[in-house]
Amino acid sequence: MDDNITLKQAFDKSAYPVGGHGRRNAEVLLEAFRGIDGETESDMYGSGAVIEGFQTEIAEYLGKPAAVFFPSGTMAQQIALRIWSDRRGSATVAYHPLCHLEIHEQNGLRELHRLEPILLADKSRTVLPRDVETLGADVACLLLELPQREIGGQLPDYAELEAMSALCRERGIKLHLDGARLFEILPYYGKTAAEVCALFDSVYVSFYKGIGGIAGAILAGPEDFAAESKIWKRRHGGDLISLYPYIIPAERYFRERVPKMERYYRDAVELAGLYNGCRGAKTRPQTPVSNMFHVHLDAPKEDAERIFAGIAERTGVGLTAYVNAAAEGGSQFEVSLGDRYAGVPADKLREAFRQLDEALGAQAAEPKAGQ
């Protein structure tokens, strides 16, 4: 064993990486285009069979009148909020403080669209009906992210979701779904995508997260909303002459993996149980409600990195590629399950967790010098 190997290097070399569908390499594209006829016509600036066919397929799946393919969710969601804002004549929108728009988009919503978000709830929990009750009539749109990724992928109860939807309708507040991981939560809710989306006025879904495509997103809603979103797509520079390099893989992997979401969810529940069985480790949520969860460790980042690198090298099981520092000297990382989990031999996984429990237990017994 090489003590100098980084966790990332050990993970990349591991025979049995646990999370995701596979490496993000050119094979994802090559595989998706296998069997595609070279004569297949490109889409042209949003028109053509390849884009229109996929938009129709996803609109039907989501139960919305119209759907528009975008290069990114960042673009799609800013545009959704802008349209609802313009219709209401108010720059005020509302979302969770750990919303993608708030922490990952370089403030595009304010810098490009001059919208003013109200931050609802706090960083420890999801938005709940009592938060929605505080919203005034000046709020054009509430964005809900299901599940709330940055807190481990938590969900409100379905009854709470219905209550929030009803509250928004009463008040004339449009409700937008950040459904970056919508497919992944359907098994837990026991609902179809269309049933969940019926609670919302507009919906964004992603094709490179749970679906494992290359990039791209769909924004769905009423016909006039979709038509207006195409104008904004042009303004943002997202109305590319050809989006088929993203659409063809999105369609292929959508069809292949949506039926597997139930399995990814069950696998996540199982794997979270293994983490929660280790000393000094717990998951958030304790029982996952999708294919994802966060792992929180008492061990500091550097110790955890060394422990996971060692396990990967000795057992071949790559439990995580990184660890972040967290509050109170502990550490934390995210797990999202996909196709890979089914390929990890049960005995190897058991041995990896035996070693993890042992190492975390030993680490906890050490005096915490230098902290």
Place this chain on the structure above:
Amino acid sequence: MDDNITLKQAFDKSAYPVGGHGRRNAEVLLEAFRGIDGETESDMYGSGAVIEGFQTEIAEYLGKPAAVFFPSGTMAQQIALRIWSDRRGSATVAYHPLCHLEIHEQNGLRELHRLEPILLADKSRTVLPRDVETLGADVACLLLELPQREIGGQLPDYAELEAMSALCRERGIKLHLDGARLFEILPYYGKTAAEVCALFDSVYVSFYKGIGGIAGAILAGPEDFAAESKIWKRRHGGDLISLYPYIIPAERYFRERVPKMERYYRDAVELAGLYNGCRGAKTRPQTPVSNMFHVHLDAPKEDAERIFAGIAERTGVGLTAYVNAAAEGGSQFEVSLGDRYAGVPADKLREAFRQLDEALGAQAAEPKAGQ
């Protein structure tokens, strides 16, 4: 011959289409990825060998310190103008009235960035030094498009270009190059890309026009400008997790076709000569300065469509896929030459133009009833 066939249908069926490199179909991607190892790692949100390597290659080619790959020129150019505007503390920019930003972007520059363009020159000619002399100190940036596409691909003389660059520097006005067709004009100017770009503070080039890639653009300029453009790329929703489906074809076709730009240019000069030899036809510019020109016909759109469809059916030579109505009852279309022209047999082309001259001559002799 089927009288009901549309020009587009006849063109699509023609054995010898004259313009472009080929059909915009999935083969463009499949061909570019032939020989690419599936293990090739994706870029990740603007990082990684595939994007950084190409950016370095193009920065060197353009003679600029840094280059950033964008999904589209629409996004890249709005951002360039916004950066220069923020630095100057002025929302005023200047460009030609037929600039891409003015007529093809749904007013994104105003709607997203609140910039206020001054329209220079008029719709019949390129921007000239005398126009630049009218600009005040409040102008943050002048955008010049070389060649000016919407007027047939016209260029100022190189000495005029140098004079405009000098005027901008004197006045502290940043000069930005819309180089959507920069590669295509280098043979006429007899300059390297770096020599032309040295006259400009920032430069955009496209990879799906003359280069024939799938989509994508590069924005090049100083290091700090490039770094700032990446922040705006994130805000626009263009900082995709994976841009390699555009980058790999861009690199492939850039290397393959940049050396052929001289030939495309010579071919355009030859083909324009054939059009100018027909009665009732003339090209703009009369002698092309790049691979492109516009054809103006005295014949009305419907007559011209019938004539070109007939020629395509009888000779197999697809001269154009469309004709637009133009001023004074005439018609007009654009020609851009690429790889296809070399595959058109000389005798077929001669026969096509013999028939075109005959048909346009006969059409001109008819009484213009019903106009």
